[in-house]
Amino acid sequence: MNIPDGLLYTREHFWVKKEGVVICGITDYAQNELGDVVFVELPDVGKKVKKGDRIGEVESIKTVSYLYAPLSGEVIEVNKELDKKPELINQSPYGEGWICKIQPENEEEFKNLMNKEEYEAFLKTQ
Amino acid sequence: MALKKLPLSDFHRSLGARMGVFSGWEMPLYYRSIREEYFSCINSCGLFDISHLGKFFLRGKEVTSFLDYATCRQVSKVKEGKGKYTFFLNWRGGIVDGTTIFREKEEWILVSNAGAREKLFHWLDYLIKNQKWEVEVEDVTEKKTFFALQGPQAQQIVRQLFPVPNDNWPKFSFRQFSPGFRIIHLAFSREDGFEIMSDVSLGLEWWKKLVEEVERRGGALCGLGARDLLRFEATFPLYGQEIDETTTPLELGREDLIDWEKDDFIGKKPLLLEKEEGSKKKLVGLEILGRRIPRYGYPLYTKEGMPCGYVTSGNYSFSWHKVLALGFVNPIYGVEGNTLLVAAPWTKLEARIIGLPFAKGGLSI
Numbered sequence: 001m002n003i004p005d006g007l008l009y010t011r012e013h014f015w016v017k018k019e020g021v022v023i024c025g026i027t028d029y030a031q032n033e034l035g036d037v038v039f040v041e042l043p044d045v046g047k048k049v050k051k052g053d054r055i056g057e058v059e060s061i062k063t064v065s066y067l068y069a070p071l072s073g074e075v076i077e078v079n080k081e082l083d084k085k086p087e088l089i090n091q092s093p094y095g096e097g098w099i100c101k102i103q104p105e106n107e108e109e110f111k112n113l114m115n116k117e118e119y120e121a122f123l124k125t126q
Numbered sequence: 127m128a129l130k131k132l133p134l135s136d137f138h139r140s141l142g143a144r145m146g147v148f149s150g151w152e153m154p155l156y157y158r159s160i161r162e163e164y165f166s167c168i169n170s171c172g173l174f175d176i177s178h179l180g181k182f183f184l185r186g187k188e189v190t191s192f193l194d195y196a197t198c199r200q201v202s203k204v205k206e207g208k209g210k211y212t213f214f215l216n217w218r219g220g221i222v223d224g225t226t227i228f229r230e231k232e233e234w235i236l237v238s239n240a241g242a243r244e245k246l247f248h249w250l251d252y253l254i255k256n257q258k259w260e261v262e263v264e265d266v267t268e269k270k271t272f273f274a275l276q277g278p279q280a281q282q283i284v285r286q287l288f289p290v291p292n293d294n295w296p297k298f299s300f301r302q303f304s305p306g307f308r309i310i311h312l313a314f315s316r317e318d319g320f321e322i323m324s325d326v327s328l329g330l331e332w333w334k335k336l337v338e339e340v341e342r343r344g345g346a347l348c349g350l351g352a353r354d355l356l357r358f359e360a361t362f363p364l365y366g367q368e369i370d371e372t373t374t375p376l377e378l379g380r381e382d383l384i385d386w387e388k389d390d391f392i393g394k395k396p397l398l399l400e401k402e403e404g405s406k407k408k409l410v411g412l413e414i415l416g417r418r419i420p421r422y423g424y425p426l427y428t429k430e431g432m433p434c435g436y437v438t439s440g441n442y443s444f445s446w447h448k449v450l451a452l453g454f455v456n457p458i459y460g461v462e463g464n465t466l467l468v469a470a471p472w473t474k475l476e477a478r479i480i481g482l483p484f485a486k487g488g489l490s491i
Contacts, residue, residue: 035144035155035156035159035160035351036156036159036161036351038442038449039416039417039419039442057472059417059418059419059442061160061351061355061419061441061442062155062351064418064419087161090159
């Protein structure tokens with residue numbers, strides 16, 4: 001199980017990387033649970049989201065799962081490549097399989113995200 | 127009820143199998159990825175452990191006439207070393223199970239869907255006792271390992287590992303490799319394949335040899351995910367989805383699997399009536415617009431909003447790059463080219479009815 005250092009995590013298995021704006025996607029654990037992803041419904045660019053909002057979905061051969069906004073803010077970019085190659089989520093969940101970029105509106109929300117160790121401990125409870 | 131484990135369960139885990147539950151068995155769903163395993167079966171070869179399938183031996187003086195009566199195909203015509211796919215029907219013509227049966231002298235080997243195994247055993251037991259047939263049924267499911275080799279290279283692997291007479295080896299026939307060790311030319315797929323049944327004591331040894339050969343050829347170990355997609359594309363029905371006791375072979379569109387010329391068989395009268403009056407539902411293929419996958423049980427509606435059926439299987443076909451589904455619909459609406467709606471969580475999907483089978487190939491060979 002790959003849980004990189006330096007990222008932040010949600011209980012809905014999203015990872016978040018802070019680079020001015022926020023890049024996010026689903027974790028290695030989540031892609032492994034879903035199995036082969038065949039379709040990703042991405043959020044609309046420009047959409048204002050609240051933390052925890054349903055912003056999209058991931059369809060895999062086995063199941064459908066929903067994407068929940070890790071933070072509140074505005075969606076400023078989505079990974080269009082996933083329309084053509086949804087399998088990037090399986091192949092590179094923290095890299096080419098990123099899902100969207102969000103301009104966060106509330107710095108306080110970062111405090112509620114987990115670091116690597118906390119996420120690791122959280123996974124043990126799953 | 128405790129989960130049943132494959133004899134090689136620990137071994138599959140050690141090979142990295144992702145396990146899941148299917149029909150009361152803990153099974154490998156995939157080892158690496160369903161996509162990779164699927165393409166191995168299309169392009170080279172894939173190896174599956176299918177020991178969960180029900181395996182029965184039927185013997186006794188009247189076994190062949192019993193099978194002629196209890197299934198809808200004329201099995202008495204089957205020659206030694208050969209087999210058929212057939213349905214055991216209930217009194218209403220509903221499908222107790224779809225099975226393959228093979229003749230070995232006066233003994234028959236029957237392979238059933240995992241989900242119907244106990245039920246089918248009790249059904250056979252009931253018929254035999256109640257109607258006093260001289261037939262004995264032995265359930266050997268847990269005494270035998272059963273592996274499937276699928277893909278264009280399956281034949282070469284079988285030729286290499288098993289020195290059995292292999293010229294003129296048509297589908298639905300088998301060879302004995304050693305006593306109790308049988309190799310059946312058959313695949314639950316459009317592709318070619320073989321199924322290998324041996325005593326559990328020999329299973330691990332042969333699994334290892336097969337794995338080695340499959341990997342040497344760039345093939346893959348495969349789980350139920352790939353198996354399901356391959357059988358789905360070939361439009362082979364699965365028990366609990368396309369097949370159950372409320373469904374008849376006519377509703378499945380498989381009249382070719384009914385041998386009407388037989389004097390009598392269980393379910394013949396209701397099937398004749400159905401043929402005359404028309405079926406209540408019909409299996410159709412559905413091409414889904416978009417890439418959401420309908421799952422078993424999702425309701426189907428007409429464009430006007432009338433309920434008209436339900437989905438039995440849905441999948442994303444990596445070969446055709448399309449979401450496809452199978453479902454039962456009221457025959458009035460089951461016309462090719464018609465558009466239906468699938469009710470999926472949060473959304474409705476448009477579905478166009480297409481002809482079956484999705485791809486040629488299949489059970490009636």
